[in-house]
Amino acid sequence: MSDTADIMESTLEEKLKKLEEIILGYGQMIVAFSGGVDSTFLLAFALKAYREAGCPDNVAAMTATGPQFAADETGFAERFCDSLSISHKKMDVSHVLDVIRDNPEDRCYHCKKAIFGTLKERADMVGSILADGTNLDDMDDYRPGHRAIQELGVASPLKEAGLTKAEIRKALAAVGIDAAADKADMPAFACLVTRIPYGERITGQKLEMIYAAERYFKERGFTQVRVRCHEISEGLMARIELEKDEMEMLISGKNGVAPADYEGVLRELGFQYAALDLGGYEKGKMNKSVVA
Numbered sequence: 001m002s003d004t005a006d007i008m009e010s011t012l013e014e015k016l017k018k019l020e021e022i023i024l025g026y027g028q029m030i031v032a033f034s035g036g037v038d039s040t041f042l043l044a045f046a047l048k049a050y051r052e053a054g055c056p057d058n059v060a061a062m063t064a065t066g067p068q069f070a071a072d073e074t075g076f077a078e079r080f081c082d083s084l085s086i087s088h089k090k091m092d093v094s095h096v097l098d099v100i101r102d103n104p105e106d107r108c109y110h111c112k113k114a115i116f117g118t119l120k121e122r123a124d125m126v127g128s129i130l131a132d133g134t135n136l137d138d139m140d141d142y143r144p145g146h147r148a149i150q151e152l153g154v155a156s157p158l159k160e161a162g163l164t165k166a167e168i169r170k171a172l173a174a175v176g177i178d179a180a181a182d183k184a185d186m187p188a189f190a191c192l193v194t195r196i197p198y199g200e201r202i203t204g205q206k207l208e209m210i211y212a213a214e215r216y217f218k219e220r221g222f223t224q225v226r227v228r229c230h231e232i233s234e235g236l237m238a239r240i241e242l243e244k245d246e247m248e249m250l251i252s253g254k255n256g257v258a259p260a261d262y263e264g265v266l267r268e269l270g271f272q273y274a275a276l277d278l279g280g281y282e283k284g285k286m287n288k289s290v291v292a
Helices: 003-026 037-052 071-083 096-100 107-125 136-140 144-152 165-172 178-185 204-219 244-252 259-269 285-291
Strands: 029-032 059-065 088-092 129-131 225-232 235-242 273-276
Touching: 003 037, 003 129, 003 165, 029 037, 029 107, 037 059, 037 071, 037 165, 037 178, 059 071, 059 107, 071 088, 071 178, 088 107, 096 107, 107 129, 107 144, 165 178, 204 225, 204 235, 204 259, 235 244, 244 259, 244 273, 259 273
Parallel strands: 029 059, 029 129, 059 088, 235 273
Antiparallel strands: 225 235
């Protein structure tokens, strides 16, 4: 191992030690558990830390549910907690769509304030710290929701420990919980509302169409996929973002699906047109108009 690799390994080890100290310092905690990579790592790591401290029941999880969250992520959260006997509550926050219906640029602030406000009330009732999966890299994107989390007093131990997304994925494989390690190779995910451009109305129908379309692509071998939903004069257009090395698979039909077949499925779901984004998938692409 090179000197650089030694330094990187040592740095990650130090960060994980700091994370353990932070978590144990809470006494007891509830993880806002979306089922994504970051919150999965946080919950798994916290369970390991409290187990080794002799108090595994000091960590629990809460998952917000509603049409803005993909059902497969919510399902994973439920199965994960069941498999490890982690106390887990689901909280229906469908009412939040009424708060963000008009989709302003600070939508994420109002959404997080409403959702985490609900979760925080429950955590406060049982005397637990509420923690989320925000990490150091999240600070590089337009994140008005982080302001809401800070205002509510929600803890972000991954960020506090200085962990990046790459480090979290690396640490997942070593946490000692198979269901968590499997998440290390899973693509990043964000709530379905992020597929709708600011200023365009958020509806339950759009969210259902987006979720069904993304699931269709994933079932045909695509890993990281975003189906952006744009309003046009004729109705709705789906703009498909894929990893650049997977775009050729769609165009060539190597996976046995012709390009016209994708368009046909998207039309059946309610989209009038479909377009492939030639720039490919890019984190935070919908925020460029805000941060430019």
